[in-house]
Amino acid sequence: MNVIGTVGLPGSGKGEAANVAEEAGIPVVVMGDVIRAECRRRGLDPAEHHGRIAGALREEEGDDAIAARTLPLIREAAAESDREAVLVDGLRSTVELERFRDAFGDDFTLVAVRAPFELRAERLDERGRDDSDSDLEALRERDARELELGLGETLDRADVEIDNTGTLAAFRRRVREVLGVADGEASEESADGGAAGDADPDPESDTDPAAPNAGGDGS
Numbered sequence: 127m128n129v130i131g132t133v134g135l136p137g138s139g140k141g142e143a144a145n146v147a148e149e150a151g152i153p154v155v156v157m158g159d160v161i162r163a164e165c166r167r168r169g170l171d172p173a174e175h176h177g178r179i180a181g182a183l184r185e186e187e188g189d190d191a192i193a194a195r196t197l198p199l200i201r202e203a204a205a206e207s208d209r210e211a212v213l214v215d216g217l218r219s220t221v222e223l224e225r226f227r228d229a230f231g232d233d234f235t236l237v238a239v240r241a242p243f244e245l246r247a248e249r250l251d252e253r254g255r256d257d258s259d260s261d262l263e264a265l266r267e268r269d270a271r272e273l274e275l276g277l278g279e280t281l282d283r284a285d286v287e288i289d290n291t292g293t294l295a296a297f298r299r300r301v302r303e304v305l306g307v308a309d310g311e312a313s314e315e316s317a318d319g320g321a322a323g324d325a326d327p328d329p330e331s332d333t334d335p336a337a338p339n340a341g342g343d344g345s
């Protein structure tokens with residue numbers, strides 16, 4: 127089994143990478159779901175208490191608490207799937223990285239997803255999932271919180287780099303390449319529905335992330 131973990135600052139494209147995996151039938155385990163489940167177990171609204179409960183879990187069970195709780199979910203997902211790979215969305219710290227490396231050895235690959243602040247701010251503004259998506263100050267604070275947890279060092283220790291400064295279609299292609307998914311295979315299930323519908327109908331038209339409108343295709 128290959129376990130592919132992603133790490134990236136808010137809005138860098140981790141969710142999109144997970145979408146690409148799902149469309150290819152690769153199971154996705156979202157580390158944040160562990161925290162959301164714990165919020166519900168404690169009778170708290172995850173939307174409000176996510177950060178506090180993540181901190182509480184680390185204090186109560188150790189810095190690798192969330193990774194430790196994610197391990198059985200990864201094994202379950204792998205057991206239920208006939209695919210060779212599982213994608214794990216959202217490592218935050220080197221402690222988590224070490225926990226996964228201990229558990230999976232060379233079968234664990236860490237993928238860094240990178241995009242500069244301005245581009246992430248612009249994309250999150252467009253995503254508009256909640257109020258904080260359009261709030262520059264909130265993004266700065268989120269960046270700072272995650273960097274304080276060790277996300278910067280985790281990014282630097284990745285095995286594979288994905289630069290997400292080009293178009294969405296180019297990013298999705300690069301993710302498929304990293305996942306080892308053949309191009310035709312990826313969007314069969316989604317049949318141009320959902321996020322896959324954003325893929326450029328002409329796959330050759332935007333392969334160059336340095337194209338003049340790179341990253342600005344949403345505006």
Ligand SMILES: Nc1ncnc2c1ncn2[C@@H]1O[C@H](COP(=O)(O)OP(=O)(O)OP(=O)(O)O)[C@@H](O)[C@H]1O
Nearest residue numbers: 136137138139140141142249250253292293294297
């Ligand atoms: N190359 C791209 N071009 C245009 N839009 C993009 C690109 N990559 C990602 N996006 C969009 O940017 C937004 C943020 O990406 P995504 O949700 O994947 O980030 P994330 O890393 O999961 O963020 P968070 O940690 O906040 O959930 C999404 O709406 C996504 O569709």
